[in-house]
Amino acid sequence: MKILALGVKPSHLGAARQVAPDAHFVHVETKEEAEANIADAEILVSWGRLMTPELIAKAHKLAWIHVFSAGVDRLISPAMLASPAVLTNSRGAHAIPMAEHVMGLILAFERGLPALLQQQKERRWNPLKLREVYGSTLGLVGYGGIGREVARRARGFGMKIVAVRKHPAAEEGVEIWALERLDDLFAASDHVVASIPLTDESRHLIGERQFRAMKPTAYFFNLGRGPVVDEEALIAALREKRLAGAGLDVFETEPLPADSPLWDLPNVIVSPHTSASSPRQQERVVAVFAENLRRFLAGQPLINVVDKAAGY
Numbered sequence: 377m378k379i380l381a382l383g384v385k386p387s388h389l390g391a392a393r394q395v396a397p398d399a400h401f402v403h404v405e406t407k408e409e410a411e412a413n414i415a416d417a418e419i420l421v422s423w424g425r426l427m428t429p430e431l432i433a434k435a436h437k438l439a440w441i442h443v444f445s446a447g448v449d450r451l452i453s454p455a456m457l458a459s460p461a462v463l464t465n466s467r468g469a470h471a472i473p474m475a476e477h478v479m480g481l482i483l484a485f486e487r488g489l490p491a492l493l494q495q496q497k498e499r500r501w502n503p504l505k506l507r508e509v510y511g512s513t514l515g516l517v518g519y520g521g522i523g524r525e526v527a528r529r530a531r532g533f534g535m536k537i538v539a540v541r542k543h544p545a546a547e548e549g550v551e552i553w554a555l556e557r558l559d560d561l562f563a564a565s566d567h568v569v570a571s572i573p574l575t576d577e578s579r580h581l582i583g584e585r586q587f588r589a590m591k592p593t594a595y596f597f598n599l600g601r602g603p604v605v606d607e608e609a610l611i612a613a614l615r616e617k618r619l620a621g622a623g624l625d626v627f628e629t630e631p632l633p634a635d636s637p638l639w640d641l642p643n644v645i646v647s648p649h650t651s652a653s654s655p656r657q658q659e660r661v662v663a664v665f666a667e668n669l670r671r672f673l674a675g676q677p678l679i680n681v682v683d684k685a686a687g688y
Contacts (some may be wrong), residue, residue, distance in 0.1 A: 378402060382410045382431075383565035384444075385666060389421075391666040396673060413523055414438075419672070420461075421665055429453035435461070439671055444661040446470055447601060449574040449681050456684060463682040464668055468521035471650035474571070475525035477480055477651035478597050479533075481623030482509060482567050484645065485595050501667035510534040515565030517582065518572035518600065519552060521587040538564060558582075562589040567597065574601035575687035582606065595621050599651045601608075605687040611637050612663070625651040 377399045381389060386403050393401065402417070404410045407428065414420070417600065420427070424445040432441075438461040445449060446467045456463065483489065486507045495502055514522040514530045516539035527537045527550055538551045539560050543550065558581070562568055568590070572578050582598075583606035591609045592595070598617055600603055604663065607628045613619050621643035627636075630649060638644050654660075668678045682688065 377419070379419040379421065380404065380410065381412055381416035382420065383426045384423075386661060391662050392421075392669050395666050395670045404640075405483070424448060424451050427451055429455040432456050432459055435459065440464070440668075440678070442466075442665050442668060443468075444665070446653055447573055449601060449687060450683060454688050462678060463684055464678050464680045465682055466661040466664045467680045469664050470657065471521040471525040473654035473657070474651045477625065477647070478526055478599060478623070479529045481597055481645055482514075482524075482595070485621055485623070486512075490645065493588040496508055499530050509567075512536070512566035513538060513564055513589050515539070515561040515568040516550075517558065517561065517568060517570040519547075519550070521573070522599070526571070532562045535567075557680060559586060559589050562586040562594075563591075565594060566591065567595050570596075570598045570604060570605055571600040573688040574603055578604045580604070580606045580646070584609040584612070587618055590619045592618060593620050595619065595623065597623040599625040599663055602630065607638075611641070614641050615644075616665075621645075623647075 377396070381397050381401055381403045381553050383405060384403060389401065402413050404413055410431055411434055414431055416437050417435065418437055419442070420435065420438055421441050421442045422444065422445065424443045424530050427441070427443065432455040438459060441461045441463045447463055448463065448465055448605060486509050488504045488506045493502060501677050510533060512535055514535045514537050516526060516537065519539040519541045530537055531549055538553065538561055539551065540553045540555050540558050542555050552594070570582060581604050587609055596610070610622065614622060623645045624638065624646045626649055630645065632638060636648055664680065671678050
């Protein structure tokens with residue numbers, strides 16, 4: 377069995393090699409190397425940004441494609457839709473650092489860290505009136521692996537949690553609403569966290585109407601995909617102080633253009649799509665692949681199977 381690992385160092389796949397010691401792992405780095413080796417590969421594993429439509433179109437024996445990222449919006453091409461290969465992702469492997477990242481942003485705003493750091497830089501002593509998160513309402517747009525990890529930490533801070541998702545189901549400690557109540561969630565929440573995948577349905581799901589529904593003391597955070605938010609509507613709401621601020625890790629255009637107003641708005645914290653960064657990231661994504669490789673060899677159902685038509 378030939379496994380083509382694109383942009384993955386041999387040392388990173390130790391756990392997978394233990395699961396399939398007899399498999400032929402071929403490691404390649406460039407597009408040209410990948411296209412020269414894809415024709416007879418049965419499994420392809422890589423980060424999503426490297427899986428081009430041209431590469432997938434040349435894969436004639438693929439049974440399974442695994443991507444180390446959680447989002448697959450960049451992968452869904454006509455070639456991918458036409459491929460009979462099962463597509464799986466690493467959903468859940470990035471949830472812990474992303475949840476910690478957003479809780480850090482929430483606490484930074486409530487405890488005034490941006491203002492305090494600026495005062496320190498200016499050597500200015502000015503005691504501020506700060507807030508606490510205890511008793512506040514956290515609204516989660518999307519309640520998958522990331523949303524659950526955020527909720528788990530928020531409960532520890534005494535926050536009330538509401539969430540909207542496409543298929544609501546009861547869960548202890550979280551009030552889950554149908555997606556049709558998105559506006560209600562924005563109106564009720566002191567902090568709104570978006571962590572939904574990008575699909576045709578979710579593109580610009582969050583826009584002017586939702587930001588107008590927010591309390592002027594509330595904050596918005598996005599660490600899913602930039603285009604789920606109408607960025608111009610968010611910028612207008614921030615400038616007009618219709619919400620208190622935003623913590624943004626993803627954007628409609630990445631890298632964020634140098635002339636974007638988001639760089640300079642005083643009530644915004646920008647991070648360069650790094651909320652999933654962690655020393656344990658590689659270990660966790662490979663663990664998902666290794667478990668699925670074990671299942672593949674045993675003829676068992678794979679986990680994290682992506683519905684290519686739905687886009688997640």
